[in-house]
Amino acid sequence: MKIQDILTRAPVIPVLIIDDVADAVPLGRALVEGGLSVLEITLRTPVAMECIRRMAGEIEGAVVGAGTALTPALRQAAADAGAQFVVSPGLIEGEGPDGAAPLLPGIATATELMAGLAAGFECFKLFPANIVGGAGALKAYASPFPQAKFCPTGGVSAANAPEYLALPNVLCVGGSWVAPTDAVKAGDWVRITALAREAAALGQRAPAPVEG
Numbered sequence: 001m002k003i004q005d006i007l008t009r010a011p012v013i014p015v016l017i018i019d020d021v022a023d024a025v026p027l028g029r030a031l032v033e034g035g036l037s038v039l040e041i042t043l044r045t046p047v048a049m050e051c052i053r054r055m056a057g058e059i060e061g062a063v064v065g066a067g068t069a070l071t072p073a074l075r076q077a078a079a080d081a082g083a084q085f086v087v088s089p090g091l092i093e094g095e096g097p098d099g100a101a102p103l104l105p106g107i108a109t110a111t112e113l114m115a116g117l118a119a120g121f122e123c124f125k126l127f128p129a130n131i132v133g134g135a136g137a138l139k140a141y142a143s144p145f146p147q148a149k150f151c152p153t154g155g156v157s158a159a160n161a162p163e164y165l166a167l168p169n170v171l172c173v174g175g176s177w178v179a180p181t182d183a184v185k186a187g188d189w190v191r192i193t194a195l196a197r198e199a200a201a202l203g204q205r206a207p208a209p210v211e212g
Contacts, residue, residue: 001063002102003085003097003102003103003123004171006038006063006065006085006102007149007151007171008172009037009038009063010036011165011173011199011200012036012161012172012174012178012199012202013038013040013065013151013153013172013173013174013175014031014036014039014040014174014175014176014178014179014196015042015067015174015175015176016039016040016041016176016179017042017176018041018045018047018048018184019045019047021047021050021051021054023187024041024047024051024055025054025055025058025059026187027179028055028059028062028064029059029189030189030190030192030193030196031179031192031193031196032059032060032196033196034178034193034194034195034199034200035196035199035200035201036178036199037061037063038063038172039059039064039065040065040066041055041067041083042066042067043067043068043069043074044068048066049066049077049078049081052066052078052081052082052083053081053082055082056082057082063084064082064083064084065083065084065085065086066081066083066085066086066087066101068087069092069103070088070089070092072092072095074086075092075100075101075103076099076100078100078101079100079101080100083101084101085101085103085104086104087104087174088103088104088106088125089106089125089127090112091105091106091115091116091119095119097120097121097122097123103121104123104125104151105121105124105125106125106127106153107124107126108126108127108132110141110144110145113145114145122147123148123149123150123171124150124151125150125151125153125174126138126151126152126153126154127153127154128153128154128155129152129153129154129155129164130154130156131154131155134152134163134164135152135160135163138170139167141169142168142169146169148169149170149171150169150170151170151171151172151173151174152170152174153174153175156173156174156177157175157177158175158177158198158199158202161173161199161202162202165202165203177195178195178199180195
């Protein structure tokens, strides 16, 4: 799959930091059951690669990816573990859109966006979205960079996700609110499925307001 195909499967991509391998598969199944089939497992814990391996192999209907990939080696390792896409907080020097797994690079400025476009990317993660201008920045990027599409991540919540999703250059958002730490630790998969279902419903977008 191309990265744009992945980003348009659901309005919200859960950004998951998993500390216990035993939680990986039930957590992923709960999210998929709620309608969120694209899962980003961040490479921030020692068990992250094993979680990717198990989730990719055991969860029907899931598109499993790796987040926080900082180097070409991590991109390759994630793909070897079964990741179908890779997310980075920034541009990885020398890396293009296609490779071991499709890459979604992060950008925070217009200069970084221009560099990413020059490298062949069309889809980007705006990160950290709440710090670098949020929905206002994405509105400003729409005119000079009409080819760029975004998945804003960082400070995105159930409250502000609709504002992002109403923008025509936003394909989806990334967020962790659908898998609260306390719910994961308690194994409260019913609660997580309910949160996922609410998030999936955000895909029923209202048209963006017309200015002027």
